[in-house]
Amino acid sequence: MHPDATSPSHRIARVAAHLNPTRPQMEEGAALRPAACRAKGGAPGFKVAVVGAAGGIGQSLSLLMKMNPLVSVLHLYDVVNTPGVTADVSHMDTSAVVRGFIGQQQLEAALTGMDLVIIPAGLPRKPGMTRDDLFNKNAGIVRSICEGVAKSCPNAIVNLISNPVNSTVPIAAEVFKRAGTYCPKRLLGVTTLDVARANTFVAEVLGVDPREVNVPVVGGHAGVTILPLLSQVSPPCSFTPDEISYLTNRIQNGGTEVVEAKAGAGSATLSMAFAAAKFADACLRGMRGDAGIVECSYVASESCRSSHRR
Ligand SMILES: NC(=O)c1ccc[n+]([C@@H]2O[C@H](COP(=O)([O-])OP(=O)(O)OC[C@H]3O[C@@H](n4cnc5c(N)ncnc54)[C@H](O)[C@@H]3O)[C@@H](O)[C@H]2O)c1
Numbered sequence: 001m002h003p004d005a006t007s008p009s010h011r012i013a014r015v016a017a018h019l020n021p022t023r024p025q026m027e028e029g030a031a032l033r034p035a036a037c038r039a040k041g042g043a044p045g046f047k048v049a050v051v052g053a054a055g056g057i058g059q060s061l062s063l064l065m066k067m068n069p070l071v072s073v074l075h076l077y078d079v080v081n082t083p084g085v086t087a088d089v090s091h092m093d094t095s096a097v098v099r100g101f102i103g104q105q106q107l108e109a110a111l112t113g114m115d116l117v118i119i120p121a122g123l124p125r126k127p128g129m130t131r132d133d134l135f136n137k138n139a140g141i142v143r144s145i146c147e148g149v150a151k152s153c154p155n156a157i158v159n160l161i162s163n164p165v166n167s168t169v170p171i172a173a174e175v176f177k178r179a180g181t182y183c184p185k186r187l188l189g190v191t192t193l194d195v196a197r198a199n200t201f202v203a204e205v206l207g208v209d210p211r212e213v214n215v216p217v218v219g220g221h222a223g224v225t226i227l228p229l230l231s232q233v234s235p236p237c238s239f240t241p242d243e244i245s246y247l248t249n250r251i252q253n254g255g256t257e258v259v260e261a262k263a264g265a266g267s268a269t270l271s272m273a274f275a276a277a278k279f280a281d282a283c284l285r286g287m288r289g290d291a292g293i294v295e296c297s298y299v300a301s302e303s304c305r306s307s308h309r310r
Pocket residue numbers: 051052053054055056057058077078079080120121122123124125134138141144145160161162163164165190191192193194221266267268269272
């Protein structure tokens with residue numbers, strides 16, 4: 001799919017309106033713990049899976065999700081290296097219980113019962129590549145993971161990070177449609193990094209703290225489909241034509257800036273993990289029933305148009 005296929009109306013979503021409130025569930029995995037352990041207190045919270053947990057994004061994201069107090073069970077899945085990541089993250093003295101899963105044969109166990117599935121699985125870019133160059137490899141990876149979601153946790157919210165997001169989200173939608181589990185409100189392409197970059201770069205220009213700035217970014221997640229709404233910045237402000245040109249260009253090419261700086265060692269991982277953890281937290285708060293949560297995301301617009309305009 002060509003990135004230009006995306007229109008701004010596809011992009012901005014009110015997360016709270018997108019999510020069915022789900023009651024936090026109790027942890028039931030006491031039988032899986034070593035005999036020397038006493039039963040845990042059963043902290044309420046959500047069950048979250050990170051798929052691609054051993055990767056550059058996956059490892060940092062697993063750490064950040066282990067720190068989230070809304071998470072009671074954290075499943076870490078990858079096709080390689082999950083035992084080490086799981087052992088490492090599980091020693092953090094936060095409340096989420098961590099379990100690791102490795103290989104296709106454990107995908108079902110990794111996904112069963114999950115409330116939220118975050119997918120940073122797949123190849124990253126190297127200098128000179130576009131995100132679309134990842135399509136052939138990552139489309140198959142996303143398809144097989146989403147087939148697992150449709151089978152094992154069809155009601156889970158999916159946060160899809162794998163590139164090219166403009167194409168992997170429609171692929172996931174087709175998998176869910178074929179399985180009869182598709183709900184556009186539960187399939188969210190993660191574009192929070194574009195918002196984080198926009199907030200950071202705008203704050204630099206304005207000379208303020210980035211935490212005080214909110215720039216809506218709509219459209220898709222590739223080049224010119226990334227549309228920062230510089231006229232809608234909060235708090236209200238104005239820019240010169242040169243600033244608008246500089247900011248638009250830098251936000252649209254933020255991913256390439258990191259890919260080139262990493263010089264063959266991959267694409268954004270740390271800022272992406274931060275952004276994904278922020279977005280996942282917004283989803284969990286929305287699922288808990290919190291009001292007033294608004295995040296930009298790459299979503300289908302057909303059945304959600306009314307919530308976009310609210
Ligand atoms: N949406 C965004 O804003 C954004 C930002 C940065 C990166 N990305 C994308 O995220 C993806 C991951 O990036 P990364 O830097 O972490 O790459 P990485 O290579 O470091 O990690 C990818 C992980 O996916 C795993 N994997 C491969 N096939 C799998 C499968 N079938 N099931 C489960 N896991 C599987 C690999 O074993 C690896 O551990 C890339 O496609 C990248 O382009 C998206």
